[in-house]
Each structure stands twice: as structure tokens, then as C-alpha cells.
Amino acid sequence: MDIQNPKFVCRDVRVHYGDFEALHGINIDIADRGVTAFIGPSGCGKSTFLRTFNRMNDTIEGARVSGSVTMDGQDIYDKGLDPVLLRARVGMVFQKPNPFPKSIYDNVAYGPKIHGMTSGKAEMDALVERSLRRAGLWEEVKDRLKIAGTGLSGGQQQRLVIARAIAVNPEVILMDEPASALDPIATAKLEALIQELKERYCIIIVTHSMAQAARVSDKTAFFYMGDLIEYDATEKIFTNPGDTRTQDYITGRTG
Amino acid sequence: MDQIILYILILMVVLTVGGFIYNKNLALDRYLSSRAHEEIGTTLLKGSGWHSQASYHGYFTAWVVGFCSFLLFVAGLYFRNGSEVYDLIWLALVLASGVCIVFLLNRKISPEFAARTWVERFIHFCLIVLSFIAVLTTFGIVLSLLFESLRFFSKVSFLDFLFGLQWSPQTALRADQAGQSGSFGAVPIFAGTFLIMLVAMTIAGPVGLMIAIYLSEYASAATRKIVKPLIEILAGIPTVVYGFFALLTVGPTIRNFAETLGFSVPTQSALAAGVVMGVMIIPLISSLSDDVINAVPQSLRDGSYALGATKSETMKQVVFKGALPGIIGAFLLAVSRAIGETMIVVMAAGRAANLTGNPFEAVTTVTVQIVALLTGDQEFDSPKTLAAFALGLVLFVITLILNMIALSVVRRYRERYD
Ligand SMILES: Nc1ncnc2c1ncn2[C@@H]1O[C@H](COP(=O)(O)OP(=O)(O)O)[C@@H](O)[C@H]1O
Numbered sequence: 050m051d052i053q054n055p056k057f058v059c060r061d062v063r064v065h066y067g068d069f070e071a072l073h074g075i076n077i078d079i080a081d082r083g084v085t086a087f088i089g090p091s092g093c094g095k096s097t098f099l100r101t102f103n104r105m106n107d108t109i110e111g112a113r114v115s116g117s118v119t120m121d122g123q124d125i126y127d128k129g130l131d132p133v134l135l136r137a138r139v140g141m142v143f144q145k146p147n148p149f150p151k152s153i154y155d156n157v158a159y160g161p162k163i164h165g166m167t168s169g170k171a172e173m174d175a176l177v178e179r180s181l182r183r184a185g186l187w188e189e190v191k192d193r194l195k196i197a198g199t200g201l202s203g204g205q206q207q208r209l210v211i212a213r214a215i216a217v218n219p220e221v222i223l224m225d226e227p228a229s230a231l232d233p234i235a236t237a238k239l240e241a242l243i244q245e246l247k248e249r250y251c252i253i254i255v256t257h258s259m260a261q262a263a264r265v266s267d268k269t270a271f272f273y274m275g276d277l278i279e280y281d282a283t284e285k286i287f288t289n290p291g292d293t294r295t296q297d298y299i300t301g302r303t304g
Numbered sequence: 305m306d307q308i309i310l311y312i313l314i315l316m317v318v319l320t321v322g323g324f325i326y327n328k329n330l331a332l333d334r335y336l337s338s339r340a341h342e343e344i345g346t347t348l349l350k351g352s353g354w355h356s357q358a359s360y361h362g363y364f365t366a367w368v369v370g371f372c373s374f375l376l377f378v379a380g381l382y383f384r385n386g387s388e389v390y391d392l393i394w395l396a397l398v399l400a401s402g403v404c405i406v407f408l409l410n411r412k413i414s415p416e417f418a419a420r421t422w423v424e425r426f427i428h429f430c431l432i433v434l435s436f437i438a439v440l441t442t443f444g445i446v447l448s449l450l451f452e453s454l455r456f457f458s459k460v461s462f463l464d465f466l467f468g469l470q471w472s473p474q475t476a477l478r479a480d481q482a483g484q485s486g487s488f489g490a491v492p493i494f495a496g497t498f499l500i501m502l503v504a505m506t507i508a509g510p511v512g513l514m515i516a517i518y519l520s521e522y523a524s525a526a527t528r529k530i531v532k533p534l535i536e537i538l539a540g541i542p543t544v545v546y547g548f549f550a551l552l553t554v555g556p557t558i559r560n561f562a563e564t565l566g567f568s569v570p571t572q573s574a575l576a577a578g579v580v581m582g583v584m585i586i587p588l589i590s591s592l593s594d595d596v597i598n599a600v601p602q603s604l605r606d607g608s609y610a611l612g613a614t615k616s617e618t619m620k621q622v623v624f625k626g627a628l629p630g631i632i633g634a635f636l637l638a639v640s641r642a643i644g645e646t647m648i649v650v651m652a653a654g655r656a657a658n659l660t661g662n663p664f665e666a667v668t669t670v671t672v673q674i675v676a677l678l679t680g681d682q683e684f685d686s687p688k689t690l691a692a693f694a695l696g697l698v699l700f701v702i703t704l705i706l707n708m709i710a711l712s713v714v715r716r717y718r719e720r721y722d
Pocket residue numbers: 066069071089090091092093094095096097098109
């Protein structure tokens with residue numbers, strides 16, 4: 050599929066865990082604005098592929114990435130590139146909400162503090178407020194910023210984690226099944242938030258829910274056993290898939 | 305041991321095992337004969353109308369026989385007067401009652417009898433009794449400590465003991481001998497204990513914590529597999545070995561080193577004992593801290609890395625914060641271990657009850673004094689001997705409180721991540 054000014058360009062990306070090859074040479078371009086969804090049965094390598102965009106695979110013992118991934122034309126696996134700085138540009142939200150054992154305020158302020166993004170308390174306050182507003186959590190927590198982040202509900206925790214990611218001002222947000230631990234109402238809120246965020250960020254979301262992929266994403270990539278089978282506009286994938294394996298998966302015959 | 309006691313014990317085992325086998329087989333016979341002819345040969349319980357399997361009828365008999373003969377055995381021991389006739393009657397009684405019970409219980413073997421439920425009740429009962437015995441023993445020890453301490457405090461005032469600055473428990477050796485009454489101010493020896501504990505924690509705290517951090521966050525799986533057991537070997541060294549290591553190696557080294565600087569330092573010092581004790585409790589701190597650091601979920605580390613934090617930033621600000629209560633708990637347990645430790649200080653700290661904050665001087669500790677007080681040839685109810693109980697009581701209360709705080713801190717921390 051042709052994409053104008055792609056944010057990421059991946060060529061022949063392979064990931065090995067020890068001797069096991071989890072991804073067999075993926076080629077894909079990811080659009081700069083909007084939501085790209087990765088779907089596919091469990092174990093097909095969606096999370097593994099998602100982690101190549103912020104080099105989180107580096108933190109896994111035994112994991113190796115080969116091939117090339119460029120972000121805005123720059124090779125993110127270049128020897129000279131510090132993954133720590135890359136991750137400030139590419140935020141990530143995980144399957145299970147993982148707020149730190151700190152207050153709501155400190156959770157959001159953590160990233161900016163590490164990267165030295167603000168000078169003085171007033172600026173930090175403003176940044177925390179802005180991030181929480183963008184994550185749609187401000188109204189619910191503004192009077193209790195000092196309570197522990199772990200004391201919030203699951204849906205609130207997941208939005209807190211998004212606020213935490215937004216606070217370091219990333220260009221990309223990766224989400225790995227962000228709604229799988231949430232109830233339907235919290236999921237709906239999260240999906241609405243993704244709709245808002247896509248105006249500003251490049252969002253890549255892994256999801257198990259076909260309906261969710263159809264609702265929130267602009268483009269969808271279907272993975273199967275470590276291969277990218279099909280990648281197209283979401284509408285096309287869900288109405289007229291080009292591959293029988295995609296068809297089987299979205300109609301519930303596999304996976 | 306008297307032979308008769310041995311015989312009775314053997315008899316009890318024989319009766320129990322015999323009762324089990326006999327009634328189990330009987331139950332099996334009745335069970336099989338109660339089934340329709342074509343089914344004989346299968347021993348399936350389900351649908352047979354029998355509540356319990358044959359073996360449970362056997363267990364039930366064994367429990368009852370074992371329990372009754374045990375009671376007879378204990379009662380017999382209690383009333384024993386040394387006569388041979390008594391012993392023979394005793395033996396016969398155990399034998400007769402056992403056999404009677406086995407045969408009486410024959411009648412109980414029926415489809416309706418819930419032997420399985422009864423066995424469950426017996427097991428429940430035994431577990432309760434056993435835990436009671438453990439609790440009672442602890443109570444007994446505490447009570448005897450308390451009791452002897454009270455006798456001590458009837459001779460020496462409680463306040464003088466707790467706040468007195470002079471410790472010289474030199475009392476008269478024999479009742480008819482004239483001598484000083486001795487003074488029992490416990491402050492110097494608690495101060496000595498505290499000083500040594502401080503030295504030990506100064507060594508073991510940072511080193512143990514760093515080891516834990518290295519092992520859990522930085523070391524590769526292969527390194528960890530080698531280093532962790534090696535460190536835990538330290539915990540397996542008998543404390544007496546540490547003791548003579550302190551006395552023969554560390555103490556002289558410190559003294560020689562001080563001499564080259566122009567100071568005169570005794571071989572036995574708080575420093576020598578404390579340093580070696582510190583080495584001893586390193587594995588305690590490192591392995592407990594390692595556990596709590598590992599209990600911090602990986603997802604928190606991932607969250608921090610994904611925000612662009614480095615390993616050490618993640619360690620300091622997320623992992624350490626999450627593990628802090630557990631680490632505090634580990635430190636408290638180490639402190640209580642340090643103040644209760646005896647062998648190292650007996651050998652390396654000296655016996656002089658100096659009230660000092662200088663780690664180069666010889667000091668003494670509570671445990672050392674207890675040893676010293678009880679190993680002299682004193683009358684048992686002299687204040688000198690009784691003082692050991694008072695010291696033991698105070699030490700017990702301190703370590704009890706420390707352990708309780710430590711465990712509750714650790715437990716609260718565990719609950720947070722479950
Ligand atoms: N840390 C790891 N070590 C070894 N194998 C892994 C690891 N993570 C994932 N895998 C393997 O890689 C494959 C892809 O896993 P993953 O990316 O988690 O799939 P998905 O997210 O699509 O369910 C699976 O076969 C999985 O067993």
C-alpha cells in the first residue's frame with residue numbers, strides 16, 4: 050500500500066528470540082497521522098513487532114532485531130542512536146495498566162523530570178495538567194493529584210498511563226491491547242480518546258477485538274505466524290479482504 | 305529406657321497397624337459381598353452405596369486404637385511406681401484394650417458409616433493439638449523468663465537495671481562469704497549491643513542492598529545462577545567460625561593497622577565483632593531484598609523504560625520505591641538477627657562493660673553477658689544468675705517488636721501487588 054510521507058518505514062524486519070524467529074521479514078510503511086491497527090491471532094508476533102518501533106525488544110534478554118526501521122528517514126537501529134532518547138519520542142501503553150507506585154502527579158511528572166523538560170514547579174504543574182486534560186482524566190482527578198495512581202480504577206489507570214506518555218511530548222504512541230483489561234464503558238472512553246489523539250500523534254494499536262480495530266483505526270495490518278499477510282485501509286480489510294487467511298480470521302474461523 | 309516402655313511402644317505400633325490391616329480387609333470383604341455377583345472383581349466405590357472406601361475404615365480403626373493406647377501409655381507412665389506387677393498389668397491393659405477396640409469397631413463397618421469424614425476430623429484434631437503444643441511451649445518459655453526476671457527485680461530495682469550506667473555483677477560466690485552486692489545497670493551492655501549492631505549494619509546494609517540490586521537488575525541470568533548460591537554459602541557458615549575469624553584475623557589486623565598509625569587498640573573491639581557480624585548478615589539482607597526487588601512487577605520497569613528512563617533511573621525512582629517497604633523489613637530482620645547474635649561477640653567483642661561510642665574499644669553485649677552470668681559457678685537464685693533472665697527478657701521483647709514490625713511491613717507490601 051502506498052503511503053505519503055510515512056512516519057516509519059520497515060524493510061525486512063526479523064526478530065529472533067534466541068534461535069526462534071518470531072517475525073520473518075516484515076515490510077510496512079506507517080502513516081504519520083492517524084491510527085494503524087495490528088490484528089492477528091495470539092502469538093503471531095504483533096507485540097514483538099510493536100516493540101521494534103521503540104526498541105523495547107532491547108530490554109528482553111535474547112531478543113535480536115535485524116532489517117531496517119526508519120523513523121522520519123532516520124535509522125532507529127543506528128549504532129549512534131540512543132534508545133533512551135528514541136523512547137522519549139515514541140511512547141508506549143501496555144496491556145495491563147502499570148502506573149508507578151507514586152502519586153498521580155508524580156506519575157505524570159516522571160518522564161518530564163527525567164528528560165529535564167521543565168524549569169520550576171509552575172511549568173511542571175501546567176504540563177501535568179495539560180497532559181491529564183489531553184488524556185481526558187483531568188476532571189476526574191484534579192482534586193486528588195496527591196493520591197496514589199494505583200488507587201484509580203482500571204480505566205482511569207490506563208488513561209493515567211496515556212497522560213504519562215503524552216507528558217514527554219512524543220510523536221508516536223504505541224498501544225498493546227490497551228483495552229483488554231477494561232470494562233465496556235472504560236473501553237468506550239479509551240476509544241473516544243484515541244480518536245482525539247490521532248489528530249496530533251501517530252498511533253499504532255494492537256488489538257484482539259475486530260470491532261475495536263474497525264471503529265478506531267484508519268489502516269489495518271493482519272499478521273499471521275510471524276508474517277504480514279495483508280495491509281490496507283481498515284474499511285477494505287473488513288469488507289473485502291484480499292487473502293483468505295484474513296477473511297477466515299476476521300470472520301472468526303481462525304484465531 | 306526401661307524395656308517395658310519400649311515393649312509398650314512397639315505393641316502400640318503393632319496394634320495400630322494390625323487394626324488398620326484387619327479392619328480394612330474386613331471392610332473390603334463386606335463391600336465386595338454386598339455387590340451383585342457380576343460386579344465382583346471391580347472395586348469401584350461409586351454407585352455401590354458405600355460411603356467410604358475400605359482403607360478409610362482401616363484408617364478409622366488405626367486412629368482410634370492409636371489414640372486410646374497412647375492415652376493408656378501416658379496414664380500408665382504417670383502412675384508408675386516401679387513394681388513389676390504394675391508394669392505387666394499396664395502392658396496387658398494396652399494389649400487388651402487395643403484388641404477390644406479393633407473388634408468393637410468391626411460392627412461399625414457398614415455402607416452408612418462415614419469413616420472418611422471421621423478420618424478428616426481426626427486429622428483436623430491432631431493438627432490443632434500439635435499447633436497448641438508449639439504455642440504452649442513458646443508461652444512456657446516466655447513465662448519462665450518473666451518469672452525469673454520478676455525474682456531478679458525483687459532484689460534489684462527495675463529502674464536501676466534499665467537506666468543504671470554501671471555493670472559489674474560481681475556478687476559473693478557463696479552465701480556465707482562477704483562481698484559487694486554488685487551493680488546491675490544494663491545501659492552499658494545495651495549500648496555495646498547497639499554499637500556492634502550499628503557497625504554490622506553499616507557494612508551489611510549498603511553491601512547487601514547493592515548485591516541485591518546487581519543480582520536482580522543488572523546481572524545476566526547466567527551470572528545470577530552462579531553468584532546467588534555463592535553468596536548464600538556465607539549464610540551457611542557456622543557462627544563460631546565467624547567468631548574465631550573475628551578473633552584471630554580481623555581483630556589483630558585492625559590492631560596492627562591502628563598501631564602503624566600510632567594508636568593502641570585492643571584485639572577485641574566493637575569494630576572487629578561488628579565487621580564480621582556485618583559479613584555474616586550480608587546474605588540475609590541481599591537475599592531478602594533480592595526477593596522484594598524481584599516482586600516488583602516487570603510491567604513497572606517496562607513502563608519506565610518506555611518513557612525513556614535509563615536502567616539506573618528506573619532502579620532508583622520506580623523499582624526501589626516499590627520495593628522500599630520490603631527492604632525496610634529486610635533491614636529490621638537483619639537488626640534483630642544482629643542483636644541476638646552470640647557466638648561472634650562472645651569471641652571477638654570482649655567482656656568489658658565500657659559505656660562508649662568508640663568502636664575501637666572493647667565493649668560487651670547482652671548475649672555475651674548472659675553467657676558470662678550463667679557459666680560462672682553461682683547459686684542459682686543469686687542476683688547474678690537471675691540477671692541473665694532479665695537481660696534475656698529485655699532482648700526478647702526488643703527482637704519480638706522488631707520482627708513484628710518487619711513482618712507486618714513486608715506483608716503489607718506483598719498484598720499491594722497481589
Ligand atoms: N520474551 C520472549 N522470549 C521468547 N519468545 C517470545 C518472547 N516474547 C514473545 N515470544 C514468542 O514470539 C512469538 C510472538 O509473540 P508475541 O509478539 O507476544 O505475539 P502476539 O502479541 O501477537 O500475541 C510467540 O511465539 C511467542 O511465544
